[in-house]
Amino acid sequence: MRHTAQADPDTLAAYERSLDRVYQHSREVMASAPTWQASLYRALSACYLEMCSDPDALYLHFIATAQDSSVARARARHRDRLLSLLSVTREDAPTPLHAELLLGMIHATIRFQVASQEDPPDLDAAEQTFATLLFDYDG
Amino acid sequence: MSERGRARPAARGDGLEPRSDPQLPSGRHGLPREEVLSNQRERILRALAATIARYGYDGSSVERIVKRAGVSRRTFYEQFADREQAYLEAYDEAAGCLLERLRAAWEEPGGGAGQLRQCLRSMLETVAAEPRLARTFMIDVLAVGPPALERRERHMRSFAALLERGARAHDGSPAPPLAADGLAAAIYEAVLTRVSRGQTEELPGLLEDLHSFCLMIFHYSAVAEPS
Numbered sequence: 001m002r003h004t005a006q007a008d009p010d011t012l013a014a015y016e017r018s019l020d021r022v023y024q025h026s027r028e029v030m031a032s033a034p035t036w037q038a039s040l041y042r043a044l045s046a047c048y049l050e051m052c053s054d055p056d057a058l059y060l061h062f063i064a065t066a067q068d069s070s071v072a073r074a075r076a077r078h079r080d081r082l083l084s085l086l087s088v089t090r091e092d093a094p095t096p097l098h099a100e101l102l103l104g105m106i107h108a109t110i111r112f113q114v115a116s117q118e119d120p121p122d123l124d125a126a127e128q129t130f131a132t133l134l135f136d137y138d139g
Numbered sequence: 140m141s142e143r144g145r146a147r148p149a150a151r152g153d154g155l156e157p158r159s160d161p162q163l164p165s166g167r168h169g170l171p172r173e174e175v176l177s178n179q180r181e182r183i184l185r186a187l188a189a190t191i192a193r194y195g196y197d198g199s200s201v202e203r204i205v206k207r208a209g210v211s212r213r214t215f216y217e218q219f220a221d222r223e224q225a226y227l228e229a230y231d232e233a234a235g236c237l238l239e240r241l242r243a244a245w246e247e248p249g250g251g252a253g254q255l256r257q258c259l260r261s262m263l264e265t266v267a268a269e270p271r272l273a274r275t276f277m278i279d280v281l282a283v284g285p286p287a288l289e290r291r292e293r294h295m296r297s298f299a300a301l302l303e304r305g306a307r308a309h310d311g312s313p314a315p316p317l318a319a320d321g322l323a324a325a326i327y328e329a330v331l332t333r334v335s336r337g338q339t340e341e342l343p344g345l346l347e348d349l350h351s352f353c354l355m356i357f358h359y360s361a362v363a364e365p366s
Contacts, residue, residue, distance in 0.1 A: 097348040100332075107324075112321070
């Protein structure tokens with residue numbers, strides 16, 4: 001991925017607003033999904049779509065998060081509230097650590113793909129990754 | 140917000156304070172030059188880790204490091220080109236030491252699942268025992284820049300290779316594509332989260348849940364291979 005973005009205050013604030021929209025959408029869809037896997041699948045698809053709509057946000061979310069402490073903190077706060085939402089809204093949720101590790105694996109797998117390609121994976125390819133990891137889960 | 144020059148709160152029992160043994164006696168001691176250089180190097184690296192743990196990377200000047208190490212600036216620059224090089228060498232030593240412990244865990248009896256468990260236990264307990272060292276090498280690495288991040292990626296790959304070895308040991312088949320790399324990254328992030336929050340003492344308590352997750356990812360049969 002060639003894009004680079006500095007995590008200046010404006011870019012970071014825009015990224016945090018993107019995360020807020022993702023969280024708001026997640027609040028709306030997670031409780032109504034038939035299973036916890038489906039609820040995370042919907043939340044992650046919405047997140048990926050949101051990130052892909054803004055190259056800066058995409059870069060911060062998948063690349064700069066491993067390099068810049070302010071971006072890492074913003075994503076960590078978002079991850080924590082998403083995990084908390086899953087735990088609160090889904091009685092069938094896996095253990096908190098399993099959910100955290102699954103989210104971490106999914107993020108890392110997409111990050112490898114984003115970092116190694118000229119263009120980020122399209123939504124279908126990303127959703128395939130979400131599905132493989134989420135629906136193979138047999139905790 | 141910059142933490143330059145501001146001391147961080149002390150942590151308990153991190154074993155980072157300089158030991159009483161490394162410093163050589165002053166005056167003529169008749170030791171070979173190699174031994175003197177090795178001793179100085181060890182003291183500098185130990186002092187660097189302790190200084191960064193206290194002041195952060197940005198606040199850890201060479202002046203502070205040499206003062207803590209009890210060596211002169213000239214001695215520092217005889218051993219290292221600059222602070223970054225010293226950090227990178229300290230980072231490599233710490234990561235290499237941890238990876239050695241994890242490899243040793245794989246040599247213990249217990250079958251693939253049992254060895255994986257030993258490996259994870261060793262990792263969690265080592266980081267829990269060194270909370271300030273963990274901050275120095277997991278959090279301050281971001282302040283050092285690209286050379287340190289490249290090293291982090293390399294050591295992460297080594298950790299992933301260890302996990303992959305566990306998957307192969309189970310049934311001889313390779314792990315699913317990217318599974319070991321993704322798992323290594325997820326475990327690193329889970330540990331980093333506790334280190335960032337100052338909750339490293341919780342790490343050993345994650346073992347059973349972490350182990351069962353890894354078994355699931357690599358499609359182990361926990362029943363067939365009791366830990």
